[in-house]
Amino acid sequence: MIDDLLAADPAAEPIEAVHRRLRGFLDRHRPPTPCLVVDLPTIAHRYRRLRGLFPRAVVHYAVKANPAPEVVSLLAGLGASFDVASPAEAELCLRAGAAPDRLSYGNTVKKASDVARVHGLGVRMFTVDSEPDLVNVSAEAPGADVLCRVFAEPPGASTPFGRKFGCEPELAESLLRRAGRLGLRPRGVSFHVGTQQLDPRAWEHGIATAARLMDRLADSGVRLTTLDLGGGFPAAYRDGAPPPSEYAAAIEEYLDRYFGAARPEVVLEPGRAVVADAGVLRSEVVLVSRKAYEHRHRWVYLDVGRHNGLTETEDEFITYALATPHDGGPTGPVVLAGPTCDGDDVLYERNTYHLPLDLHAGDHVDVLAAGAYTASCATVGFNGFPPLPTIHLGLDGEPVTGVAHHG
Numbered sequence: 232m233i234d235d236l237l238a239a240d241p242a243a244e245p246i247e248a249v250h251r252r253l254r255g256f257l258d259r260h261r262p263p264t265p266c267l268v269v270d271l272p273t274i275a276h277r278y279r280r281l282r283g284l285f286p287r288a289v290v291h292y293a294v295k296a297n298p299a300p301e302v303v304s305l306l307a308g309l310g311a312s313f314d315v316a317s318p319a320e321a322e323l324c325l326r327a328g329a330a331p332d333r334l335s336y337g338n339t340v341k342k343a344s345d346v347a348r349v350h351g352l353g354v355r356m357f358t359v360d361s362e363p364d365l366v367n368v369s370a371e372a373p374g375a376d377v378l379c380r381v382f383a384e385p386p387g388a389s390t391p392f393g394r395k396f397g398c399e400p401e402l403a404e405s406l407l408r409r410a411g412r413l414g415l416r417p418r419g420v421s422f423h424v425g426t427q428q429l430d431p432r433a434w435e436h437g438i439a440t441a442a443r444l445m446d447r448l449a450d451s452g453v454r455l456t457t458l459d460l461g462g463g464f465p466a467a468y469r470d471g472a473p474p475p476s477e478y479a480a481a482i483e484e485y486l487d488r489y490f491g492a493a494r495p496e497v498v499l500e501p502g503r504a505v506v507a508d509a510g511v512l513r514s515e516v517v518l519v520s521r522k523a524y525e526h527r528h529r530w531v532y533l534d535v536g537r538h539n540g541l542t543e544t545e546d547e548f549i550t551y552a553l554a555t556p557h558d559g560g561p562t563g564p565v566v567l568a569g570p571t572c573d574g575d576d577v578l579y580e581r582n583t584y585h586l587p588l589d590l591h592a593g594d595h596v597d598v599l600a601a602g603a604y605t606a607s608c609a610t611v612g613f614n615g616f617p618p619l620p621t622i623h624l625g626l627d628g629e630p631v632t633g634v635a636h637h638g
């Protein structure tokens with residue numbers, strides 16, 4: 232079922248056409264809601280597009296964005312490598328047919344037993360950002376390749392990326408030196424500029440930092456070969472994003488500027504940019520209400536919310552585009568909320584959304600570009616709401632029926 236997708240290379244379809252097609256499928260089949268429908272040909276296209284834009288880079292798909300076996304199997308068949316965050320994700324990729332040497336363990340927060348398990352599966356590439364993790368990797372994955380993740384945030388950044396992962400370059404330098412002494416192979420530097428990164432220039436600081444670090448290490452005989460630029464490439468949500476070609480042009484320029492002819496092997500770890508555009512999440516309106524007769528804005532409660540698929544509405548970080556059967560008619564402002572008894576299960580209150588005045592309980596609201604970090608982030612049953620069911624469509628626009636494994 233996935234084989235025809237591997238052979239075909241359909242032309243780029245405008246995102247609006249993809250979403251129209253997926254909504255048409257949902258109209259015809261009327262699955263119970265909420266339900267995510269994912270278009271595998273669009274995922275194949277997004278992966279190939281990235282390969283085309285970065286022809287010299289190795290693409291490790293970040294499995295966490297959408298770990299559905301259908302997706303992982305398709306990407307394995309297309310020759311992708313994989314960034315995994317846990318032993319379970321590594322096993323999933325191997326089941327889908329990826330060879331262990333195409334996997335990297337990018338999570339810098341891992342138990343020694345997880346390192347051992349993933350190493351036992353044949354994985355030989357690990358990312359670290361701390362001394363205890365480095366020591367664990369040396370003990371449980373002797374001889375493995377290691378990358379060290381550094382902070383990528385430029386000084387004075389207006390939207391800080393958080394400091395859970397990565398370390399200061401000085402610490403990275405000493406960890407990579409120590410890696411060699413511990414019998415590991417110091418392989419490279421990695422960073423992540425923050426997910427749904429809307430500024431293509433965001434990679435400059437990390438590339439410059441890595442170049443300086445790699446230079447200093449080379450001076451003392453530690454030669455790193457790999458630069459991992461992480462993920463961060465955006466999807467097409469409500470407020471748009473620069474085209475992927477702008478990211479490729481900016482990154483190409485920085486690699487030239489900071490590495491010149493001595494360019495290392497470049498690894499990308501895109502998650503969102505491979506899968507997000509390919510999904511439409513159909514929900515149903517549970518209730519439309521007002522909190523006072525004189526209020527202009529309505530509260531629209533959907534049967535999908537923060538806990539059963541729309542996790543990334545936390546802090547209103549991702550602003551999804553929405554579509555309803557009444558689009559085109561008069562609209563009014565709404566607060567959008569999910570179905571659970573949790574007061575935090577409010578999707579958009581600060582961001583102004585306008586929905587049709589004709590919208591009533593029982594109508595559908597479609598969440599567009601919902602293929603990333605939705606089904607995989609749904610809780611197993613908070614408040615009794617089940618995880619988000621997903622239907623995967625193949626080249627013929629019909630659900631695929633089995634998962635092929637590709638070696």
Ligand SMILES: Cc1ncc(COP(=O)(O)O)c(C=O)c1O
Pocket residue numbers: 293295296314337338423425426427461462463464500501502503504
């Ligand atoms: C190590 C690592 N690589 C890649 C990604 C994928 O990022 P994105 O979905 O923004 O492309 C993530 C996301 O959390 C990550 O933690």
